[in-house]
Amino acid sequence: xxxxxxxxxxxxxxxxxxxxxxxxxxxxxxxxxxxxxxxxxxxxxxxxxxxxxxxxxxxxxxxxxxxxxxxxxxxxxxxxxxxxxxxxxxxxxxxxxxxxxxxxxxxxxxxxxxxxxxxxxxxxxxxxxxxxxxxxxxxxxxxxxxxxxxxxxxxxxxxxxxxxxxxxxxxxxxxxxxxxxxxxxxxxxxxxxxxxxxxxxxxxxxx
Amino acid sequence: xxxxxxxxxxxxxxxxxxxxxxxxxxxxxxxxxxxxxxxxxxxxxxxxxxxxxxxxxxxxxxxxxxxxxxxxxxxxxxxxxxxxxxxxxxxxxxxxxxxxxxxxxxxxxxxxxxxxxxxxxxxxxxxxxxxxxxxxxxxxxxxxxxxxxxxxxxxxxxxxxxxxxxxxxxxxxxxxxxxxxxxxxxxxxxxxxxxxxxxxxxxxxxxxxxxxxxxxxxxxxxxxxxxxxxxxxxxxxxxxxxxxxxxxxxxxxxxxxxxxxxxxxxxxxxxxxxxxxxxxxxxxxxxxxxxxxxxxxxxxxxxxxxxxxxxxxxxxxxxxxxxxxxxxxxxxxxxxxxxxxxxxxxxxxxxxxxxxxxxxxxxxxxxxxxxxxxxxxxxxxxxxxxxxxxxxxxxxxxxxxxxxxxxxxxxxxxxxxxxxxxxxxxxxxxxxxxxxxxxxxxxxxxxxxxxxxxxxxxxxxxx
Ligand code: SF4
Numbered sequence: 001x002x003x004x005x006x007x008x009x010x011x012x013x014x015x016x017x018x019x020x021x022x023x024x025x026x027x028x029x030x031x032x033x034x035x036x037x038x039x040x041x042x043x044x045x046x047x048x049x050x051x052x053x054x055x056x057x058x059x060x061x062x063x064x065x066x067x068x069x070x071x072x073x074x075x076x077x078x079x080x081x082x083x084x085x086x087x088x089x090x091x092x093x094x095x096x097x098x099x100x101x102x103x104x105x106x107x108x109x110x111x112x113x114x115x116x117x118x119x120x121x122x123x124x125x126x127x128x129x130x131x132x133x134x135x136x137x138x139x140x141x142x143x144x145x146x147x148x149x150x151x152x153x154x155x156x157x158x159x160x161x162x163x164x165x166x167x168x169x170x171x172x173x174x175x176x177x178x179x180x181x182x183x184x185x186x187x188x189x190x191x192x193x194x195x196x197x198x199x200x201x202x203x204x205x206x207x
Numbered sequence: 208x209x210x211x212x213x214x215x216x217x218x219x220x221x222x223x224x225x226x227x228x229x230x231x232x233x234x235x236x237x238x239x240x241x242x243x244x245x246x247x248x249x250x251x252x253x254x255x256x257x258x259x260x261x262x263x264x265x266x267x268x269x270x271x272x273x274x275x276x277x278x279x280x281x282x283x284x285x286x287x288x289x290x291x292x293x294x295x296x297x298x299x300x301x302x303x304x305x306x307x308x309x310x311x312x313x314x315x316x317x318x319x320x321x322x323x324x325x326x327x328x329x330x331x332x333x334x335x336x337x338x339x340x341x342x343x344x345x346x347x348x349x350x351x352x353x354x355x356x357x358x359x360x361x362x363x364x365x366x367x368x369x370x371x372x373x374x375x376x377x378x379x380x381x382x383x384x385x386x387x388x389x390x391x392x393x394x395x396x397x398x399x400x401x402x403x404x405x406x407x408x409x410x411x412x413x414x415x416x417x418x419x420x421x422x423x424x425x426x427x428x429x430x431x432x433x434x435x436x437x438x439x440x441x442x443x444x445x446x447x448x449x450x451x452x453x454x455x456x457x458x459x460x461x462x463x464x465x466x467x468x469x470x471x472x473x474x475x476x477x478x479x480x481x482x483x484x485x486x487x488x489x490x491x492x493x494x495x496x497x498x499x500x501x502x503x504x505x506x507x508x509x510x511x512x513x514x515x516x517x518x519x520x521x522x523x524x525x526x527x528x529x530x531x532x533x534x535x536x537x538x539x540x541x542x543x544x545x546x547x548x549x550x551x552x553x554x555x556x557x558x559x560x561x562x563x564x565x566x567x568x569x570x571x572x573x574x575x576x577x578x579x580x581x582x583x584x585x586x587x588x589x590x591x592x593x594x595x596x597x598x599x600x601x602x603x604x605x606x607x608x609x610x611x612x613x614x615x616x617x618x619x620x621x622x623x624x625x626x627x628x629x630x631x632x633x634x635x636x637x638x639x640x641x642x643x644x645x646x647x648x649x650x651x652x653x654x655x656x657x658x659x660x661x662x663x664x665x666x667x668x669x670x
Contacts, residue, residue, distance in 0.1 A: 017518070018500075019402055019500045019502075021627075021629045023608070023627075023629050023630075023631060023632055024629065024630060024631070027609070027631060028242075028608055028609055028610040028611070029285065029609060029610055029611035031242070031610075032287055033287075033290065034245040034246050034249055034290060034291055034294045034295070035246060035249065036246060036250070046630060046631050046635065052635070078403055079402055079403045079436060082402065082434075082436065083338065083627060083629060084337075084338055084608075085243065085336055085337055085338040085352045085353065085354055086242070086243055086336075086355075087243065087246075087336070087354040087355040087356060088243075090354070105403055105407075105436075107436070108372075108407050108436065108437075108438055109338055109352050109353060109354055112353070112354060112357065113354040113356070116354065116356045116357070117356070165227050165228070165229065165370060166226050166227025166228070167225065167226055167227040167229050167368065167370070168227075169227075170226065170227075178356075178360055178368065179254070179256065179359070179360050179363045179364060181368075182225075182231065182360065182363075182364045182366060182368060183363075183364060185222070185223055185225070185231060188222055188223045188231070189222055189231065189233075189364065189365055189366055192222040192223075192233055193233065193365065196233060200219075200330070200465075200468070201460065201461060201464075202328065202456065202457065202460040202461065202462075202464075202465045203235045203328075203331065204262075205457045205459055205460055
């Protein structure tokens with residue numbers, strides 16, 4: 001079950017790049033065990049460290065700046081989380097402490113992975129993103145998922161609404177387990193398979 | 208009302224509606240690999256669920272397996288990788304699902320093995336915690352990549368909750384010029400419309416060019432759809448598709464009924480799409496990427512754009528307006544779920560026959576599956592590669608992505624038949640140029656990026 005997210009206020013960091021792929025978020029070599037834990041150390045390893053093996057930090061990487069300690073909100077570009085489907089990207093971000101990602105668009109699979117892991121992906125139009133990205137240094141961003149609104153302490157009179165699917169909203173605000181939610185439809189599922197087996201028998205003979 | 212093929216497949220798998228306009232969709236097949244599938248099996252067991260129907264789940268070892276010839280059962284290509292193999296094996300066996308193990312006759316990259324072994328058939332819904340699952344839509348299947356938690360969900364419930372995506376039709380018309388392949392259509396499309404051009408849509412590829420493509424070419428085209436930000440890719444099954452699957456269907460199936468159903472799988476004439484793109488295939492020339500996103504691609508004989516992103520240029524070690532053809536390379540790789548099939552190996556072998564890889568270039572070919580390897584070896588293709596100076600590997604993902612372990616050195620310029628040129632994709636600092644297998648072969652011979660048509664003629668004694 002994922003951690004709930006209803007209202008969140010946190011420090012933001014700007015990662016001003018488009019097409020940040022999941023290999024950048026968590027390089028494959030940082031996925032060291034069959035599991036979901038222990039990944040935050042490898043988050044953005046290619047950028048965050050000048051020597052990833054020795055874990056020597058790159059002082060120029062945004063999350064390494066002293067004022068960015070405790071960042072929970074990531075502000076970025078287009079198509080964030082494209083590429084590999086690895087859910088490890090969402091697990092690494094979550095473990096690092098990221099709860100909200102604001103982008104112009106997201107990789108489709110990554111977007112779903114965020115929602116299943118208690119991270120809220122928010123899509124805003126380019127001009128709003130430009131306003132956020134132009135802020136120098138970390139700022140405080142507040143997100144109200146129930147009201148579907150976002151505000152920023154350093155942008156007076158700037159408050160925006162964002163879209164989110166009803167299911168994602170419920171999953172995040174209530175911290176639900178999608179499997180048990182689905183199993184409430186067990187009867188419909190079994191009835192479907194019974195009917196389908198008669199109509200498409202070739203699907204039911206094992207590969 | 209007129210429906211698209213995607214509408215029909217969605218409807219055929221729709222169990223019931225769910226809140227917020229989502230649907231529960233029945234999943235006909237779930238594929239797992241040791242990299243992202245093992246963790247789904249582990250989490251399933253930890254959460255106390257069992258697999259609802261093990262006959263629908265197939266685990267395949269491909270991502271971490273060693274590609275060295277004569278590899279052992281647990282040999283991985285990255286440090287610590289053996290644990291992914293042994294743990295996935297043990298959990299797959301415990302869950303009672305079908306396992307295509309490292310030493311299986313059927314082993315291969317999941318997206319190469321699934322069509323060739325009849326694991327995916329037209330009209331199936333098929334998912335895998337791997338983004339290139341969209342490849343399988345080439346057979347007229349509803350195929351898309353998911354996360355590990357969703358894979359766990361499919362195992363526990365038999366269904367997935369999904370919201371129907373927008374739909375896009377990509378119509379490709381006209382004869383592809385000599386030397387061009389499905390890979391070039393994909394790179395041309397992505398560089399023209401951008402890496403986000405697919406707009407999270409379910410894409411249906413159609414048009415005379417797509418009809419002319421072999422099944423293998425169609426798999427390549429659909430493979431690249433995720434690099435276009437598509438939800439999935441789809442090609443309506445035609446007689447070519449049915450011929451391909453006929454010999455791969457379980458012999459106990461009622462083939463006539465299945466064939467009759469598969470022939471109904473197409474888009475109605477008046478069906479509406481949310482987006483439509485038309486591509487003139489006659490304008491396409493062999494393509495290659497110059498930057499760090501597949502959208503940063505152009506014709507092999509073009510120059511880097513004058514306004515190219517400085518981030519991409521500095522990673523790739525290039526200058527604005529620099530010619531791409533002629534850039535010295537240190538590596539060449541042929542393989543992957545994009546271009547690791549027999550037709551790909553044949554197209555490279557045609558270039559390599561009677562030629563040698565240039566000194567200083569490490570060239571590697573890894574067939575996409577054991578079947579591909581066997582067929583290639585039966586045709587003597589392995590000998591052509593080896594005689595040219597290529598390493599000939601054991602099937603798997605191999606150098607398509609870096610997982611630690613051996614790869615090309617930092618800053619090495621590599622031409623690759625894979626699908627991603629992201630920073631670090633093939634190794635820290637490795638500068639990947641993605642292109643079709645014939646361009647990879649020609650460049651390996653020239654020692655620099657080179658279109659096959661620009662290669663000097665073979666010397667007499669070698670030809
Ligand atoms: S060959 Fe490459 S892109 Fe294809 S499944 Fe393997 S790692 Fe992924």
